[in-house]
Amino acid sequence: MNGALLGLTVVAAIGVVLWAVLFIGGKLIETSLKRRRAFALGGRHLPSRILRDLEPVEHLLVDFVSHSPDLATVLGILTVTDQPKSFAQIVQDIRIHWARPAEIPIGGNSAAAALSILFVSGLIRLASNGFVGTDVGREVQRRIEGAPRSTEQLLRSRVSDRRLATAGQEWTAPGPDSNTP
Helix, strand or coil: CCHHHHHHHHHHHHHHHHHHHHHHHHHHHHHHHHHHHHHHCCCCCCCCHHHHHCHHHHHHHHHHHHHCHHHHHHHHHHHCCCCCECHHHHHHHHHHHCCCHHHCCCCHHHHHHHHHHHHHHCCEEEECCEEEECHHHHHHHHHHCCCCCCHHHHHHHHHHHCCEEECCEEECCCCCCCCCC
């Protein structure tokens, strides 16, 4: 077998595996969001060992986006608003974001690559007027900004903050700054 063909096959296989991991990570975050919505609407939350075991794939996607300045910038621009943005608007927003032209680390080709990676991951979608951030993209952006990363962490924090009902009245646990014993 030709060495160049073998090298191309190896690079293509690595690319396919990377795209598959990004796609699966996006779908896992989407599943976590659906489980949270069901729990918020009063549904039962049964812990899933499979989803808990696959949380590192979710973290991998979030870390991949947060450590890539191009991806993080494009995702940040698209998750700010629900309005679709064209490719030219995205590149313009990136140029406005960076004060001087010498500091623009992302060009049109990098923006196109970032959009394709975010699209495959399910973080953005293509509308008739341009690109729009999805709920999964907003969740990844929240996690990049420091929100709880896993569904279990979020549910544990919500359960501890949940209101308790006693004798038909709502009661909230007193906070550290309250004067009640």
